Amino acid sequence: MSDHTLKAGPACVSEPVYHCLSQTNARLEVQTELTNGTSAAIWDRDDIDLTHYQHPGHHTLSCYLDGGHDIRRVDQRRSLSGRGPGRICLMPCDHESSWDVYGRIRFMHLYFSEQHLKSLAGRIQDKGSDNLQLQDLTFIDDSWIRSLCQQVIMPMNWQDNADRLALSSASxxxxxxxLKHYCSDYRIRQDVKGGLSPWVQRRVLEFIEISLDQPLSLQQLASIAELSEYHFARMFKVSFGMSPHQYVTERRLNLAARLLTEKTFSLAEIALQSGFSSQSHFSKRFKDFYRVSPAAYRKAH
Incomplete structure (x- = not known):
C-alpha cells in the first residue's frame, strides 16, 4: 500500500463511470453528447482518493493528458502505476477496478455502449458480434490513440456543431x-468481390421487404448501408446482379403475384399494397415481367 492516507471513495456498482466520477472531487471541464450516440468528457482531479468501478454498463476509453504519474490501479493480485501523460486505459462494460488516486491527473474519457460497438463491427463486415470482447487494458502505450486524442480531438471546440461532427468521426x-487491435474475437475479413457485406445485405433486404408498399429511394437504401448513393448502387449490383431499382421492382411484382392468387383484393388495392403509383402503371410492369396481364394471371391461378 502507498504511504498516503486514502479517503474512501464511492463504490459504484452498476453505475456509469461518468456518474461515479461526479461523486468525487473530480472537476468536469467539458462534456458532449456526440451525433453517433457516444459521449466524451474531460476531467481534472487533484485528490487523494480510492475510486471503485463495478460493471458500469458501458465501455470507457481513457487517455491521460496531464499528470497521472502517481495513480495506481490496485486489486488482490497486482498494483499498476500510471506512468504519466499519454497512457491509455480501456475499461469494458463488465469490468471491475479500483483506482488509488494521488495528486493531479487530467484525462479524456470516451463512453460508448456494447450495442454501438456491435453495430460498428457489423457495418465494417459480417461478424458474429455477440461474441465481441474488448480487452481490459491499463496504462498501455498506444501512439496512434495518443496522437488522435492529443493532436486531433483536444484542439476541437466541443460545443461547436461542426467540430462535434468531426469529433463523432474521430470517436x-x-x-x-x-476493434482491430484490442478485441479478442474480431478478425478483419475482406469484402467479397467489392460487394456489400452479408450483414449489410441482410439489413437492406429486410428494410425493402417491410417497405414494399411505400416509396423507396436510392438515398434511403444507401443511408441504411451508410454509403454514398454511387458506392451503394455499385456494391449492390455486385452482390445481387441487378440494380437496387430492379431488385425492388421484382420484389413488388412478386408480392403482387402472391396477392393475386389470394383473390381477396381488387387490382387497384394490390397495386397500392405493392407500392405502385397507379393501377395502370402496375398492370404495365406486371405484364412486362410475367408476360401476362394481372387479370389473366389471377384467372390462371
Missing part, C-alpha cells in the same frame, strides 16, 4: 482501432 476511428 468512430478510435472504436475501429479498438
Amino acid at each position: 468512430d476511428m478510435l472504436m475501429v482501432h479498438l
Whole structure:
C-alpha cells in the first residue's frame, strides 16, 4: 500500500463511470453528447482518493493528458502505476477496478455502449458480434490513440456543431482501432468481390421487404448501408446482379403475384399494397415481367 492516507471513495456498482466520477472531487471541464450516440468528457482531479468501478454498463476509453504519474490501479493480485501523460486505459462494460488516486491527473474519457460497438463491427463486415470482447487494458502505450486524442480531438471546440461532427468521426476511428487491435474475437475479413457485406445485405433486404408498399429511394437504401448513393448502387449490383431499382421492382411484382392468387383484393388495392403509383402503371410492369396481364394471371391461378 502507498504511504498516503486514502479517503474512501464511492463504490459504484452498476453505475456509469461518468456518474461515479461526479461523486468525487473530480472537476468536469467539458462534456458532449456526440451525433453517433457516444459521449466524451474531460476531467481534472487533484485528490487523494480510492475510486471503485463495478460493471458500469458501458465501455470507457481513457487517455491521460496531464499528470497521472502517481495513480495506481490496485486489486488482490497486482498494483499498476500510471506512468504519466499519454497512457491509455480501456475499461469494458463488465469490468471491475479500483483506482488509488494521488495528486493531479487530467484525462479524456470516451463512453460508448456494447450495442454501438456491435453495430460498428457489423457495418465494417459480417461478424458474429455477440461474441465481441474488448480487452481490459491499463496504462498501455498506444501512439496512434495518443496522437488522435492529443493532436486531433483536444484542439476541437466541443460545443461547436461542426467540430462535434468531426469529433463523432474521430470517436468512430478510435472504436475501429479498438476493434482491430484490442478485441479478442474480431478478425478483419475482406469484402467479397467489392460487394456489400452479408450483414449489410441482410439489413437492406429486410428494410425493402417491410417497405414494399411505400416509396423507396436510392438515398434511403444507401443511408441504411451508410454509403454514398454511387458506392451503394455499385456494391449492390455486385452482390445481387441487378440494380437496387430492379431488385425492388421484382420484389413488388412478386408480392403482387402472391396477392393475386389470394383473390381477396381488387387490382387497384394490390397495386397500392405493392407500392405502385397507379393501377395502370402496375398492370404495365406486371405484364412486362410475367408476360401476362394481372387479370389473366389471377384467372390462371
